Amino acid sequence: MPDIFINYRTADARFGAAATYELLAARFGRHRVFLDNQSIPAGMPYAAELTYALEVMRVLLVFIGPTWLGDDDVTPGRSMLHRPGDWVRQEIRRALQRQVPIIPVMLDGTSIPDERLLPPDVRPLVRHQAMEVRHDMLGTDVGRLGDRLAALIPVQPGATTPPQQLPTQLAAFVGRxxxxxxxxxxxxxxxxxxxxxxxxxxxxxxxxxxxxxxxxxxxxxxxxxxxxxxxxxxxxxxxxxxxxxxxxxxxxxxxxxxxxxxxxxxxxxxxxxxxxxxxxxxxxxxxxxxxxxxxxxxxxxxxxxxxxxxxxxxxxxxxxxxxxxxxLDVLTDSEAHLLLSKRIGSDRIFAEPAVADEIVARCAGLPLALSIVAALTDQRPGPLARVVHELGQERTRLDELSFGDDDLDLRSVFSWSYQRLSPSARSLFHLIGIHPGPDISHESCLALACTDDARHAIAELVRSSLLVEHVAGRYSLHDLLRIYAAERAEFDTEAGERQSIRHAIADHYLRHVTAAAHWLDPNTAKIRRDPGEAPGFANYPDALAWAVGEHAVVLAVTEFCAQHGLDSHVWRIASRSNAVLRRTGRRRERVAVHRAALAAAAHAGDQLAWATAACELASALARLGEHVEARSLLDAALPVLQSADDQFGMLQAHLSYTRVLDAQQQHAAALQHARAAFELADAQDEPVSRADALIHLGHQQAMLGRHEEALAVCTEALQHYEDLGHEEGQSNCLLTIGIIHQELREYRAAIEHYERSYTLDRRLGDRYWEAMSLDRLGDVHSLLGHADAAVRSWSAALAIFDSLHHPEADRVRGALGAIHRQGDVSGSTEADPGPGKADRRVRRDR
Incomplete structure (x- = not known):
């Protein structure tokens, strides 16, 4: 969506505008800068594309050169600006109407034109502060202009910036x-x-x-x-x-x-x-x-x-x-020598040239092998001949990864490096070889190493090229090194020690997932804590950042635990990961992890764990529309929980039933389960569960048209959530209450609740629900005839939906277009609103 619109007259400033566009596009991204002949694809309707850009722009640059006014060849003595259809005039007029910032850009000393020479509808242009762009100072002047634009249109929260995902490049790159x-x-x-x-x-x-x-x-x-x-x-x-x-x-x-x-x-x-x-x-x-x-x-x-x-x-x-x-072939001899020289120093190469030649031959010009050898020699000062001797001794492992040269075997190179590691670094190498997932964080390395010199061990592995910090604070191994690390752990540790490492890894992530769940989903945190001191997160954003950053690793750990018989870890990690999977939209991953939990509980013969996993899997399946399987799981789980008199488990099962039946629009049946959940929660000392049951109950009543009852129940749920400091629950209740008020045509109350829901979602960083609250506010203001307020709310919602590339953006854009077509929004008055339009489903999956 373009933020910066460049207005120019072709005969006057074509090249100045084009040069400025390229510099601004390089700084802000092409998608944020609009220049008609660069931004409108061939074959697209010119007027429609231009009109859209004018409606979404956030600042207008008006390029004015010496012939900007232009002579009208149809009406002598009149400027081009006086033509009603002149695009330069139309663009300036729309910017003035929308009250977006306008910056006149004066080319090469051109003066601001006399306003008496301009048509009345664009005369206010001359009262805007101008900036100068000179061809001989283009870079400097456009840089100053860019600084001003950056202050006027900073990147909004949630707005996208061009991705820059390239990995770090290596310093010792040669040849090619x-x-x-x-x-x-x-x-x-x-x-x-x-x-x-x-x-x-x-x-x-x-x-x-x-x-x-x-x-x-x-x-x-x-x-x-x-x-x-x-x-x-x-x-x-x-x-x-x-x-x-x-x-x-x-x-x-x-x-x-x-x-x-x-x-x-x-x-x-x-x-x-x-x-x-x-x-x-x-x-x-x-x-x-x-x-x-x-x-x-x-x-x-x-x-x-x-x-x-x-x-x-x-x-x-x-x-x-x-x-x-x-x-891509192996390095030439000269390139391989240059790589060694850069890595270990040219003085050592010159001191033993024949030995250096031998190293290159044994590595067959393979960059990976050469890099490992260079790291080894750098870690162990001394004659290069010793390196050649060591490389020629070990050829018994990683046979399948031999590159076809008898003088080079990667296992020999890896083993030589491994033997040079200190005991603490070697232990960490074992651990990383066993650790699942695509990478491991610095924090996890320190926690799992359990030694005072863990930081030195990490640094030693990095120096030895056995560990790569691929992004700040996260380490990974090359494919071959990871295989080798796992093999070294298999050969050099006892079975009991390896199983202890596996338990330590599983316990580490379970503790962190549990601590994150305390912030992300307070209900999960009420489940029995695991032994051991749990790490603390300072706040909600820290917990969410950890859960999102470690998502891939946690899923891999879940699979890892299942493979190694750590069944109880599987279902506990799965349960505590539920919130982040739900909020990040990973619906299929959520189903997969709960299926793993279900299988692990069945393998362990733990009926209660199986029933709990079945309820969570059923809720996840409902989000995918797999209602038959979800109902089947719940039908099997509830009797197990009832026979064990697991009150909390039964409560959760009834809530799961409510979600599944709600997804099937069987609201009467869902209401029965919501009541059952409420009765169980009312008998327990579980305030979060009581609030959850109430909001489910109120939602089903609202879906059945029983708005007065629903309002009372949802209001009570809101009070519970407020007492608990449960902001997501509060936001959920407020949005639902707002919709009930809207259906009852109590529009002032609807606005109040939507605004409070918006504030909470903004604090939680939930951009989608923030936009939904704004969208609802636009609905109510439109019903009340408050066109200005409706436009403000819908425009803010549209900005968020567009930044999220969400399909709701088209509907909101249509609503804005309709209200603009009705006439002057600033002249709107309150009208008979008629019935509400709160028919869109809004239940959150808790």
């Missing part, structure tokens, strides 16, 4: 001159309507990722709309990343709200192509194992460029998508 030139040359190949796709292919460890990342950093200035990156883990024992998961990361990186990301792969791919259409984005897809894995990630616009790395050539990409291949 021909390949780098080849890749750069592909950028200039015009190929019609399809994006450029290049597959960088070669043997494992040959440096595909290093080359791709280095090149991408060097050309990223050519892609001002952002750079996307994903590791598809195509050759990884943890399993390949699916195209759907990769698209989820791309879409969230592009600013899409998780809750609106489609579950279906084709729909995700279509949304992704729509978002990147018309934008210049570099896409780096790393470590791909098949064409099917990467095909859904290809944009549909020729402005984008896709670089894929793979151990295979992916021939079907060449056949179907016209992908070009850039094969």
């Amino acid at each position: 001159t021909a390949e780098m030139a080849d890749l750069t040359g592909r950028l200039s190949e015009e190929d019609g309507d399809t994006p450029g796709v290049v597959v960088l292919c070669g043997t494992p460890g040959v440096g595909k990722t290093t080359l791709a990342t280095t090149w991408a950093h060097r050309v990223r200035h050519l892609f001002p709309d952002g750079q996307l990156h994903v590791n598809m883990r195509g050759f990884d024992r943890r399993g390949a990343l699916s195209a759907a998961e990769a698209l989820h990361g791309f879409l969230t990186g592009l600013g899409t709200a998780p809750e609106v990301i489609p579950d279906n792969l084709d729909d995700r791919a279509a949304l992704y192509r729509s978002i990147v259409a018309g934008r210049r984005i570099l896409v780096l897809v790393d470590n791909v194992h098949s064409a099917d894995q990467v095909r859904p990630l290809l944009p549909g616009t020729p402005l984008c460029f896709v670089l894929v790395t793979s151990r295979t050539q992916l021939p079907s990409l060449a056949v179907r998508e016209g992908a070009r291949h850039v094969p």
Whole structure:
């Protein structure tokens, strides 16, 4: 959505406007700067595109050069501005009407025109503070203009900025001159309507990722709309990343709200192509194992460029998508020597040239092996000949990962490095080899190492190139190193010690998930705490940030626990992860984790745990529309809970029934279960459960048209949530109460409750529900005839929906268009509102 609109007259300031556009687009992103001949795609209706940009712009730049007024060749003696249909005049007039900031941009010393020469409707232009842009000082002047614009239109909370997902590039990159030139040359190949796709292919460890990342950093200035990156883990024992998961990361990186990301792969791919259409984005897809894995990630616009790395050539990409291949070979002898020289110092190479030649030969020019050797020699001062001797001794492991040269075996290199580690670093290496998930945080390393010198151990592993800090505070291993680390743990520790490590990992994440759940979902926190001191989070944002940041690891830990017989950890982690899975829109992942919990409980023979997992799985299935299975699970779970007289479990089962039946619109049956839940909660000392039961009860009454009863019940629930400090529950109640008041035509009360709900959601950072509250406010103000207030509310809601790429934006945009078509909004008066329009479903899944 463009924020900056450039107004200019072609005959007067075409080139000044174009040069300024390029500089501003590089700073703010092309999607935020509008220049008609750059921003309107070929074939699109000019007037409609221009009109839309005028309605959403946040600042207008009016470029004024020496011939800006222009002579009207139809009416001599009159300027072009006096033509009613003159676009320059129309654009300025609309900006004045909308009262958006206007900056006259005076080119090369041009003076502000005499207002007497202007048509009356644009004369206020001359009273706006101007700025100067000179051709010989273009960079400086546009920089000052950009600073002013940045102050006028800062990025709003929730607004997207161009993604910059490229990994950190390595400092010791050498050679690859021909390949780098080849890749750069592909950028200039015009190929019609399809994006450029290049597959960088070669043997494992040959440096595909290093080359791709280095090149991408060097050309990223050519892609001002952002750079996307994903590791598809195509050759990884943890399993390949699916195209759907990769698209989820791309879409969230592009600013899409998780809750609106489609579950279906084709729909995700279509949304992704729509978002990147018309934008210049570099896409780096790393470590791909098949064409099917990467095909859904290809944009549909020729402005984008896709670089894929793979151990295979992916021939079907060449056949179907016209992908070009850039094969990557081992380093030449001169390049390998240069790499060693940069890593260990040229003086050591010059001191023993023959030995250096031998190292290069034994590493077969493989960058990974050369890097490991360099790290080893750097960690152990002394003659290089000793390194050659050690590398020639061990050839008994990782046979399948030999690169075909008898003088090079990666297992030998890894083992030599491992033997040089201190005891604490070696223990940490074991732990990381056992640890599941794509990476591990610095905090987790420190907590799980359980030694005073853990920080030194981490630093030692990083220095030894056995651990990479791929983003600040998070570490990962190269695929081969991870396999080797797991193997070393298997060979060098006893079975009991390995199982202790597994327990420590499971306990660590269970404690953190439980602590996060205390903030994210107070109801979950009421479940029995686990032994051991739980870490504390200072506030809700800290807990949410941890849960989102560790999401992939926690899911992997759940699977890890199931694989190693830690059944109770599976269902407890699953239960405490429920809130973050729900709020981030990961509906299918939520179902998967609760299925794992159900299986683990069945394996352990724990009937109560099984029944609890069944209730949580049923609620998750209801969100996917799998009502039959959900009902079947609840029908089996409730008798188990009843026979055990588990009052809390029965309460949760009835709430799950209510959610499932509500999703099926069986409100009378749902109401019966809501009543049963309330009766159980009323008999227990569980205030959160009582409030939950009340809001379910009130919601079902409202759905059945029993608004007076519903209002009383929801008001009581709200009081409970307020007493508990439960802000999400309060927001839920306030929105529901607002809708009830709207249905009762009590519009003042509806406005009050919607505004309070909006304030809470804004504090919680829940952008979607913040927009929904604003949307509801717009509805009520419109019903009351308060057009100005309706426009303000709907405009704010539209800004959020647009930033989230949410489909509700079209409906709100339509409402705004309708109210503008009715006439002068500032002259509106209160009218007979008629019946409310609160028929959209709003129940939150708690």
